[in-house]
Amino acid sequence: MGEVILTMKDIDKSFPGVHALDHVNFEVKRGEVHALMGENGAGKSTLMKVLTGIYQKDSGSIVYKGKETEFHNTREAQDAGVVIVHQELNMVGDLTVAQNIFIGREPKKGFRIDDKKMIEESKKLFQELNIEIDPREKMHNLTVGKQQMCEIAKAISHKAEVIIFDEPSAALTEKEIADLFVIIRDLREKGLGIVYISHRMDEIKVITDRVTVMRDGGYVGTLITKDSTKEDIINMMVGRVIYEDPKQHSMVAPDAPVVLKVEHLNAGKMVQDVSFELRKGEILGFSGLMGAGRTETARALFGADPKQSGKISVMGKDGQLREVTINSPQDAVKYGIGYLSEDRRRYGCVVQKSCIENTTLATMEQFTKGFLIDSAKEKEVTEKYIKELATKTPTADQLVVNLSGGNQQKVVIAKWLTRDSDILIFDEPTRGIDVGAKNEIYKLMNKLAAEGKSIIMISSEMTEVLRMSDRIIIMCEGKVTGNIDISEATQENIMDKATRSID
């Protein structure tokens, strides 16, 4: 390891209502691979965005190559040699490899783009990296792994001295990951500083020299990788803080009947052989890291996305568990399943419409007489739920877009209660909702469970999972890696299962 090339000190950044970075420290040396770790929302991405100029810090200092620096946009950062290789590749599929690498700074020959030079330069880059890619190939003809190589080549071509890899292995095969590591080691040899963001504990152990852990926007500490164990790192990630009133034991009666049984559900790469049971009155938490396949499981179950195979059984009104076919949300709704999307604005409600229209959207037939809508009844029912759920809105006619996040969520809940759904899937029920409103949503969910509704709760917040769930399913990379009762659940064993690659 060489001298320090980049030091970030006391970085502070707030967004309206969120303290995203709380005096964070981070440094990278020449010739080291430095891992940046933390749970979802710990502040890793925000920190890197501050570094590369996407966000501006509120306070603190960034010293790069011995000089106090502040980049105002990614272009400035690139020119200075700080480059980020994104998780989602920023490539134009219909252009060639060479065109992608030089996009925005094409070499010119008079007025013409000098394609020859572009191809030559690209070849040189690939030689340097010891990889074989034809610069004339169209980007979309390459595998994801190869595309990533191109992204790296592009970074190198910027004369990069610090390269940030944001979850580079997420979409790669084992072989591709091995290739990637060869390149990363090579870059390290050349004296570049590498920042490596990943959730995969195994990779961290293999490739990195040091690990910096963040939690809740704050800096926790930095470890030398070879001197620390996996457990050390997990402990730092989850912290020692005791969260407020986690559920001690399941509230579900031992003899409560199963209302939903999912067996061997397969839907694309993100849902592989998923099986679980949901019992009456149960809140079943789905934990896991971002991209573990939880939302995909819910959408496949709900019929919003196609599935390849699997058996779904739902308890009918007569109390019998029966296999059902769910090919569309319409089918799911028919069997009493309601889905509350993680992205309310996009999938949950029609924000430019009123509370009334949103509440009755799934149950129009209850409010129509012949062809006509019974507006009086609509209003009556909507107002009933506004009262019951304590939705804060001046009138039932208010446009949903004008409500706060928590109250929007309540409108969506009202929609499914109007439908009399017995199974409710809450996908990140409190995302974007402030603390006070969170508690109300929690109370509401507990009340619904007590009344005999069954709830699947997908959540990326450990606190939420531990506080609400009766049982917890943990997913990792499309597979179920754990199924534990709340009485046995700890942050550590959940995080362990959530970061476990099965193979």
Added chain:
Amino acid sequence: MTKKKKSILSDQRFIVLLVVIALTAIFSFMSKEFRQYNTMLSLLDFSYYDLLMAIGVTFPLITGGVDLSIGTGMVCYALIGGTLIRSHGMPVIVAMLVCVLLGVLIGTLNGVLIGVMNLPPFLATLCTCMITRGAGSLCTATPWPGLTQEGGWFHSIFKLTIGTGRSADRYPIGFLWMVILVLLMEFVLNHTKFGRYTIAIGSNKEAAALSGINVKFYHVMVYVVCGLFTGLAAIAYAAVTPTVQPGTGAGLEMDAIGGVFVGGVAATGGYGSVLGTFVGIFVIMLLKTGLPYIGLQANWQQIITGLVLIVAVLIDIIKEKKAAAL
């Protein structure tokens, strides 16, 4: 949060109504020929088919789609109807029913292509636009029966003529039917399941689907309704066009679609009203009819109409930005 009292001035329909009044005033002031009963009568005559197309296409536009086939479709149905009367001796009532039926048929085709097979509306209706244009060209130029000819009674649907020749009194009763249809469709849009789902599809199709709505079916129905009104428009078109010319009709949909946008349908879908369409069409009609009266050459008429459209759509976008800022 307190409920803001909604000012009538923030309602685009009211603004457009003011524009209609202002345009009428300006043209009447500048041209004494314009402020005649007969001019109004002619303006109304030629507004019916535009308006019927516009009422129909309001629904696809609210879903965020479009129907480009209405112009050529209308002419195609009128031609086929005319041919049935002239060459096959069918009664006018049969030709009228055929028009409506063909409209519904092409509307269903559009709907299936868009709602079920997920073709982009622009592309799907561009195809049916070409198909109806070509199909219409298979017929020859065919006048429907004139007012005094056998079967000419159908003109009375739109304009009641009492007496003959110069002493005749003419009443634009078509306007009455239009008002009734507009109110009916405004009611359908706001107070029926079909209308509610049309808006929901335009506003957030994903959310509508995830709410368990049969989005496919209602998406198809939107285009069926549009086709139905195009069929009705064909009858109104035949009533005012002496000889329906094959191969024409392309471009007529633009007047209708333009009118709908002037009337305040959101360019991205999700919001709109049939009442707005009603007043919007009259802005287009006034410009089309009035500008020649004040001596403006044809090319200027189109330029001015285009400018008015830009302003109307800008108002909508500014409004949306404001809403998003809340």
Added chain:
Amino acid sequence: MTIKKLVALGLSAAMVASMTAAPVFAAEEADPAAQFEGLKANEAYEFPMMVKSFQSTYWQAAVEGMQKAADELGVTFTPQGPNSESDIADQVNMINTAIAAKPVGMGLAACDTSSVTEALQKCVDDGIPVVTFDTGVSDAPEGSVVAEVVTDNAQAGSVAAENMYAAIKDVIANAEGQVIIGEINQDATAQNIQLRGAGFINKMIELIKADGKTVAVAGNEFYVNAAEGADAEEADADVVIQVAVPAQTTVELCSTEAQAILSKENCIAVFGSNQVAAEGVLAANANLNVLGSDAAAGDVIGVGFDAGSIIKAAVQDGTFLGAVTQSPLMMGYYAIYALTAAANGDEVEDVPTAGYWYDSTNMEDESIAPNLYD
């Protein structure tokens, strides 16, 4: 019926009689058909015949004439045309496709005369003789067009002006203020419409000036510039010829333009220079109801062009004073003859066909009726 009207009718009838008996060209040239006497096709030729569209029965009458000639000569032809007369590019494509097949000759009625020059040059290069019919191409490349079979449109326009003037002469003479004569042209791009519109205007100017009145031309720029002899400004002329051209060639837009002119109180006459324009005038009249054949009683005199059932009915019942018809039948007929002669390798001369005036009195005449297509 007033005496005046009788006189007017008699006058126009006499005029018609003189014209049908001896069309203008007949006097200048020997019978244009004479050159085809005894013509026989050397081979079973096949000619592509480019019409402007199949929109109106006008073109069907032309095809009928072609069929008649083809049957007589034992040749065949394929009529082709775009969806509408304004689909200029479509027609050019069709022409190019037809040329590529190297036919022995091609008949052409160009939608837009300036767009076909390139195609015609190709015909010269490939040795394909072209006969233009209905519409001539004035700037055709040397050697491409071997013969024109067209109505003398300037003459046809002037026929309309002469007959109209006879009916409104007294009104103009007795007028206290300015009077307006309207002309609706469906476009300002096609040569035949251009010639016809200008022919009408120029003849009208000549006639008005001959009676000692001043005249101005206003409206569409092309026609204002094409007019010759106007001697006054629009503001103080005794007679203003107001020319309107719609944005698109549709009946409804022609109608809107016609309405704006017809609704002026001092409008005394209006001319629609083809079927679409004339029908536009009639559509405008549906509400205004100002057209009639008694100018002295305040009727606005309407004159149409071409035929079709709507215009024929208007002429029949006196809404239109009359109209000028071309002879699409004869143009189609002679076009095939001219092509056959050219394919045989003979020299061919132009075959001009006349524009005939028709009104309620002579519509049934043998020389007129066959050209009055529905």
